Amino acid sequence: MPTQLDSPSSAPPRRRRRQLRWMVPLLLLAVAFVGYALPPYLTLDPSRSRLPAQEAHPQYYPLLVAHIVFGSVALLAGCFQVWPWFRRRWPAAHRWTGRAYLFGGVFPAGVAVLGVAPLSSTGFVSQVGNTMLAVLWLATAVAGYRTARRRRFAEHRRWMVRSFALTLSIVLNRLWVVLFVVLLLPQVDTTYGGDQDAMIRAAAGASVWTSWVVNLLVAEWWLERGAVRRRSGPVRRSRTGPPTGSEADAQPSTTPEAPTPASPEKMSS
Numbered sequence: 001m002p003t004q005l006d007s008p009s010s011a012p013p014r015r016r017r018r019q020l021r022w023m024v025p026l027l028l029l030a031v032a033f034v035g036y037a038l039p040p041y042l043t044l045d046p047s048r049s050r051l052p053a054q055e056a057h058p059q060y061y062p063l064l065v066a067h068i069v070f071g072s073v074a075l076l077a078g079c080f081q082v083w084p085w086f087r088r089r090w091p092a093a094h095r096w097t098g099r100a101y102l103f104g105g106v107f108p109a110g111v112a113v114l115g116v117a118p119l120s121s122t123g124f125v126s127q128v129g130n131t132m133l134a135v136l137w138l139a140t141a142v143a144g145y146r147t148a149r150r151r152r153f154a155e156h157r158r159w160m161v162r163s164f165a166l167t168l169s170i171v172l173n174r175l176w177v178v179l180f181v182v183l184l185l186p187q188v189d190t191t192y193g194g195d196q197d198a199m200i201r202a203a204a205g206a207s208v209w210t211s212w213v214v215n216l217l218v219a220e221w222w223l224e225r226g227a228v229r230r231r232s233g234p235v236r237r238s239r240t241g242p243p244t245g246s247e248a249d250a251q252p253s254t255t256p257e258a259p260t261p262a263s264p265e266k267m268s269s
Helices: 011-037 060-081 084-089 091-119 124-149 153-167 169-187 196-232 245-250 264-268
Strands: none
Touching: 011 060, 011 084, 011 169, 060 091, 060 153, 060 169, 084 091, 091 124, 091 153, 124 153, 124 196, 153 169, 153 196, 169 196
């Protein structure tokens, strides 16, 4: 008879509540960012762009709009993709949201970045940083898609965590650039000779790199932490049964080991 500790119905609500502690703030942050960043570009009016127009490059604005629209899809869809409860409770919706994340989000948005990044007005450092971000964003998404198609779902989830960490970099970029501007502002007259635009370009370049590099490092730490916890696993003892898991391995054997019967697959082969 299962005890309350072993009841499968008591664990999911507790786990779901823990997930909501980070899922709700994440979704609110994503909605707030999209609500702020997207509307000016839905008008298709270059004069409302928050980035300087590139009159010498007419393809810049259409690619910028495509990147922001498809990137918004990736940001919102990705929130649901990394929600474990949603994935387990609604597997069909998870698959369709995943298709939206990849084919309606990351893939077109990443390709658009490759055309926008070399024309960035914030300098060479930002151009290289955004180009590298686009390449890694596309690469992690392709790896996630390929592992899902091959039904290697554990690897798939790891690649999609990395992909979503890169998706979130655009949100955290705004926080990093404010921090770097505050740090560099006292150096405008000394380091930058009074050129405030040069200081802003330096802050923007640093924020581009920091946003995705730090995100990837945090994602890798989180993935490795989870892998270590799964390998070590808590020792659980049933009140009515023998020791299980690592505890069973630690118990000395008192009876001779019986031969292991062959599985049906082996018997039929």
